[in-house]
Amino acid sequence: MRRLDSTQADFDRRLNALTAWEEELDEAVNTAVQGILQDIAQRGDAALLEYTARFDNLPAATAAALEVPAEQLHAALAAIPAEQREALEAAALRVREYHQHQLQESWRYRDAAGNLLGQQVTALSSAGIYVPGGKASYPSSVLMNAIPAQVAGVEQIVMVVPAPGGELNPLVLAAAALAGVHRVFTIGGAQAVAALAYGTQTVPAVDKIVGPGNIYVATAKRMVFGRVGIDMIAGPSEILVICDGSTNPDWVAMDLFSQAEHDENAQAILLSPDAGYLDAVQASIERLLPQMERAEIIRKSLDGRGAMILTRDLEDAVAISNRLAPEHLELSVEDPEALLPLVRHAGAIFMGRWTSEALGDYCAGPNHVLPTSGSARFFSPLGVYDFQKRSSVIMCSDAGVKALGKVASTLARGESLTAHARAAEFRLKE
Incomplete structure (x- = not known):
């Protein structure tokens, strides 16, 4: 060293x-990923099957054949050695206990004029978790990505994991069963990110994609951000x-x-x-x-x-x-x-x-999905808060709207937005 x-x-x-660290700026990677994203968005399952056969040496007649049945997940959990199952269960218990402390609750209060203000906290409807499956298999990543989503109350957790040559680690499948993953697809790379972001005839589109991957995965996540949420660029x-x-x-x-x-x-x-x-x-x-x-x-x-x-x-x-x-x-x-x-x-x-x-x-217990490349300056570890969103709650009282309406009207006219101003003023005449 x-x-x-x-x-x-x-x-x-x-x-x-x-x-x-400049790999993420590789123009050849950017061009390749952009093409894959567009192809999946346009051709769906057909493109997904072609990329999976080409990059993972995993030919399949239909995209449905790339989905791992729930029975196979639970069978893997039952079949792994007792020592491994006990270790997975112990880790899952600690990860779940830690993340339960992160749950955010909705809150409300009334101001002096009787206006009701607050924040409504709800879980995402769906989330996609990417689990690497190249040089090594990571059952721990399954727990770290899926359990916070489960604790948050996400209705559908979709996992994608590459299976080169059809090889799947039983521990990864067992971890998916233990962590409450709803659907698992043996797809990886930029094509998996694209499938989760745009949806195909078989793979459902999700609201947010989390989990680390190689440079193609990281680039794909950056490109689909805005259409879906992402945790970070790893x-x-x-x-x-x-x-x-x-x-x-x-x-x-x-x-x-x-x-x-x-x-x-x-x-x-x-x-x-x-x-x-x-x-x-x-x-x-x-x-x-x-x-x-x-x-x-x-x-x-x-x-x-x-x-x-x-x-x-x-x-x-x-x-x-x-x-x-x-x-x-x-x-x-x-x-x-x-x-x-x-x-x-x-x-x-x-x-x-x-x-x-x-x-x-x-x-x-704490999450191992962490910010890299200096991004800990502005990113946090993956957590339950990544699978919850917040909506503002505003309800004006008859008395409260008079004070707020005058303030809003004055500011709106200062911005030359007269429809805004009049929308506030109309309620002052009642």
């Missing part, structure tokens, strides 16, 4: 170069660890591996004011990496986008972290509570030496 020093004159330039996985130099270096090395193993473009960064500790973690990396099943992916990730940064102190480390707004931030220090108030931007914050980021990926 490369070394940076926050005291060096060219540190800002080197940090910017390290964290730059980039490569990230972890940033701030350590005071006292955590077991093997623990930190493995935490860095935990995100680097996702793909070659994932980013793992360690910040510490202790140069000797950085050396110790580097030694742990060199010793532990050959033991990893995904060693080659981890190595490419660490060599290409990883870094160890020597900082002036822990406060300097947090300031750098705030600049990067990482997806996962570990405060692996003696007193994480002291640093927490300084943290402004992070998708999820893991406090203390014992709290591995991996726990958050699976079973701690």
Whole structure:
């Protein structure tokens, strides 16, 4: 892993170069995705079948054949080993319990003039969840995407998951059954996003699409936003660890591996004011990496986008972290509570030496669908609030409309919108 020093004159330039992520600007990808979206919107099932056969090597006579029957989901849940089922159930229980705390309620109040004002909170009617199925299978993503929608009260949850060559992970199907997914289709890529956004003869259109995917999925979500809602544009996985130099270096090395193993473009960064500790973690990396099943992916990730940064102190480390707004931030220090108030931007914050980021990926409770590529500056983790919407409630009293009508009339005439003004004034004459 490369070394940076926050005291060096060219540190800002080197940090910017390290964290730059421009793949989403690939014009070839944009052109390809736009064509797929238009084709699905125009030809529906026929186009969906062609793309699924071409990209996933999954030919099917009809689009209906791409839907996984509910019986198959429940059969998978019953058939998986007891240890896996118990782990899934334990994770689902914790995820559901955490997200129940996020439920927003409708509210109302009356002002001094007797006008009724408030907010009506309702669940989305439908949601589509995208679950990756390429280099690895992610039953945990099924739980993290579907359970908040279920807690919110979404009436129809539609899951899409690519099944290259027809291969489907039984754990993914079991998780779908456990999380209350209503329909599952073995489709992926931009074509799956298009099907959810526009609907086909078989795949229903949804109100919002959530869940991470590759660059084609991310680009498709960006392009259909406005027709449907989306959660965020997900980039490569990230972890940033701030350590005071006292955590077991093997623990930190493995935490860095935990995100680097996702793909070659994932980013793992360690910040510490202790140069000797950085050396110790580097030694742990060199010793532990050959033991990893995904060693080659981890190595490419660490060599290409990883870094160890020597900082002036822990406060300097947090300031750098705030600049990067990482997806996962570990405060692996003696007193994480002291640093927490300084943290402004992070998708999820893991406090203390014992709290591995991996726990958050699976079973701690908070959602693991998190903002990446610096978007934690303005995005939040996926949650129940992503599946609820708010409508304003306004009901004027006879007395209240007189005061409000005069204010509205004055402002409307100031904007030269006389119909607005007169609509308010008519009620003043009654």
